Amino acid sequence: ARPIVILISGSGSNMAALVEAARHGRWAARFGAGVVAVVSNRPGAAGLAWAREQGLATAVVDHQQHADREAFDAALMAAIDAHRPALVLLAGFMRILTPGFVRHYEGRLLNIHPSLLPAFPGLKTHQRAIETGCRFAGATVHRVTAELDHGEYLEQAVVPVLPGDTPEALAARVLTQEHLIYPRAVERLLAAG
Numbered sequence: 791a792r793p794i795v796i797l798i799s800g801s802g803s804n805m806a807a808l809v810e811a812a813r814h815g816r817w818a819a820r821f822g823a824g825v826v827a828v829v830s831n832r833p834g835a836a837g838l839a840w841a842r843e844q845g846l847a848t849a850v851v852d853h854q855q856h857a858d859r860e861a862f863d864a865a866l867m868a869a870i871d872a873h874r875p876a877l878v879l880l881a882g883f884m885r886i887l888t889p890g891f892v893r894h895y896e897g898r899l900l901n902i903h904p905s906l907l908p909a910f911p912g913l914k915t916h917q918r919a920i921e922t923g924c925r926f927a928g929a930t931v932h933r934v935t936a937e938l939d940h941g942e943y944l945e946q947a948v949v950p951v952l953p954g955d956t957p958e959a960l961a962a963r964v965l966t967q968e969h970l971i972y973p974r975a976v977e978r979l980l981a982a983g
């Protein structure tokens with residue numbers, strides 16, 4: 791079996807897209823893979839309730855309950871490793887991970903970032919794209935390496951920046967594409983063995 795664990799911090803719409811893609815794409819039958827658990831650093835993350843309704847195992851590792859990044863990442867690793875994951879997918883997970891964490895999951899850790907990397911690593915990507923005068927924005931699925939928002943790109947999607955766009959409007963346009971490219975990237979990895 792190839793268990794998949796998803797990490798979230800908020801609404802979890804990418805998580806839901808992944809769970810639904812696994813179901814509709816019959817990842818269990820085709821690849822022996824499936825989403826088994828969702829872990830959040832925020833107890834109130836809306837995506838957690840959805841995951842529970844789907845019958846997925848959920849766990850909360852609250853960063854505010856840990857003294858430092860090392861302690862938080864150690865607890866996070868324990869929660870993840872209980873499921874012996876073949877893949878760990880960051881889906882709107884808003885904590886910076888320690889090099890030790892990244893090394894531990896090397897080769898099986900992916901992230902989705904809401905910009906056309908290498909443009910706009912970090913936060914406020916949509917606002918920065920609008921302020922910079924970009925005509926296009928997008929999203930990137932990439933392997934996670936120790937350097938923030940770096941690592942091999944697996945999929946990218948492009949959307950136009952429209953006249954009068956607000957960060958919220960652009961974010962929504964990008965998000966619909968995220969829901970397509972994240973499952974596609976994972977499915978391609980699974981198919982490659």
Ligand code: GAR
Nearest residue numbers: 800801802803804881882902903904
């Ligand atoms: C998504 O746009 C994702 O790309 C972004 O947060 C949003 C989460 O939405 N991730 C980052 O900014 C990572 N630094 P979701 O919870 O509905 O999937």
